[in-house]
Amino acid sequence: MNKQILVTRSSMPPFDEYVEEIRPLWESHWLTNAGVEHEKFRSGLGEYLGVGENVELFVNGHLALECALKALELGADGRDEVITTSYTFASTTNAIVRCGLKPVFVDVKPDDLTIDPALVEAAITSRTCAILGVHVYGNLCDVDAIQRMASAHELKVVYDAAHAFGVRKGNAAAASFGDASMLSLHATKVFHSVEGGAVCFRDSAVRDRLRAWRNFGINPKTGEVECAGGNAKLDEFRAAMGVVNLRHVDDWIADRARAEARYRERLEGAQGVRLFEPTPEVSLNHIYMPVLFNPDKFGATRNDVLEALAAHGIRARRYFYPLTSDFPCYRGVFNPGDIPIAREASVRVLTLPLYEGLSNEDVDMICDVVLGCMR
Numbered sequence: 001m002n003k004q005i006l007v008t009r010s011s012m013p014p015f016d017e018y019v020e021e022i023r024p025l026w027e028s029h030w031l032t033n034a035g036v037e038h039e040k041f042r043s044g045l046g047e048y049l050g051v052g053e054n055v056e057l058f059v060n061g062h063l064a065l066e067c068a069l070k071a072l073e074l075g076a077d078g079r080d081e082v083i084t085t086s087y088t089f090a091s092t093t094n095a096i097v098r099c100g101l102k103p104v105f106v107d108v109k110p111d112d113l114t115i116d117p118a119l120v121e122a123a124i125t126s127r128t129c130a131i132l133g134v135h136v137y138g139n140l141c142d143v144d145a146i147q148r149m150a151s152a153h154e155l156k157v158v159y160d161a162a163h164a165f166g167v168r169k170g171n172a173a174a175a176s177f178g179d180a181s182m183l184s185l186h187a188t189k190v191f192h193s194v195e196g197g198a199v200c201f202r203d204s205a206v207r208d209r210l211r212a213w214r215n216f217g218i219n220p221k222t223g224e225v226e227c228a229g230g231n232a233k234l235d236e237f238r239a240a241m242g243v244v245n246l247r248h249v250d251d252w253i254a255d256r257a258r259a260e261a262r263y264r265e266r267l268e269g270a271q272g273v274r275l276f277e278p279t280p281e282v283s284l285n286h287i288y289m290p291v292l293f294n295p296d297k298f299g300a301t302r303n304d305v306l307e308a309l310a311a312h313g314i315r316a317r318r319y320f321y322p323l324t325s326d327f328p329c330y331r332g333v334f335n336p337g338d339i340p341i342a343r344e345a346s347v348r349v350l351t352l353p354l355y356e357g358l359s360n361e362d363v364d365m366i367c368d369v370v371l372g373c374m375r
């Protein structure tokens with residue numbers, strides 16, 4: 001058996017640098033609840049992302065998204081429908097449902113698999129309270145069209161920006177779009193704090209509500225429990241990992257870009273193989289290497305490629321499959337909608353291994369297996 005290549009691998013900072021960062025914790029004995037590292041990470045992250053002070057940290061992206069939906073008070077006025085897509089990770093749909101809201105699924109655009117604004121418009125009803133778009137593989141939703149519609153219909157806009165750390169559109173940070181954007185800082189993302197998440201928000205009045213939902217509902221100013229919040233606080237050890245990793249993330253993204261360029265050299269133009277292009281003006285973070293296989297032209301299915309890679313010890317991922325509307329817990333509960341493009345992508349897209357440190361030789365070996373499936 002060849003060596004194993006996993007679909008992703010966490011980037012690690014220099015060990016001694018992390019140890020230096022956490023050493024003061026042995027003096028302070030302050031391990032969680034907005035300590036020194038937490039505040040250092042929060043301000044460093046806000047500066048890196050270009051959102052200044054308008055960012056709050058969470059223990060993971062999922063709870064960050066739930067807290068954002070709660071802090072924006074979605075559903076409070078009786079409108080409970082959130083227009084969204086099922087071409088996403090379980091977290092997006094689960095967050096909507098766990099907040100007592102109803103997902104209304106529309107299709108995605110064929111070019112970048114993000115929510116189709118024309119279909120959003122058609123799905124708006126008197127019960128709609130928000131649009132929740134997903135920046136798929138770091139490619140941004142059509143944020144301008146979505147904002148125009150939201151403003152016209154008095155809807156909130158929330159982005160699942162789990163894939164969009166550090167992505168920019170022109171001079172604007174991806175995290176600055178919408179009323180709130182959630183980032184995942186999970187170990188497998190381009191930038192991480194082991195587990196972690198963040199919400200960037202437009203209106204600074206949201207901050208106290210985010211903090212309350214994160215910390216058992218306790219209003220940070222009055223100390224009163226004002227809502228049924230849970231516990232989604234980021235501890236000092238993870239915050240310290242974030243502080244250290246911020247110093248290295250640009251190098252990591254550059255190295256991912258190198259590996260992705262190698263994939264493109266090898267796969268671009270192969271019959272039945274489609275690579276995704278960044279939308280104009282958008283600078284990508286090279287988080288994933290999605291490839292769409294058209295079985296009629298390629299001569300093999302996405303699953304054939306997945307199996308061939310597995311036989312060589314290479315783990316690729318069907319991401320996103322199945323569509324969230326097809327999960328057993330949602331089937332027959334929420335209307336999956338008329339979503340031919342999302343359906344096709346979910347059975348044709350494979351994300352190939354991509355991480356900082358993946359060598360060109362490994363990329364070549366992966367591409368040899370992929371192209372060897374072509375008939």
Ligand SMILES: Cc1ncc(COP(=O)(O)O)c(C=O)c1O
Nearest residue numbers: 060061062089091162184185186
């Ligand atoms: C699109 C999307 N949304 C949400 C999440 C949840 O983020 P986390 O794992 O940090 O909770 C992920 C993470 O994998 C994701 O890919």
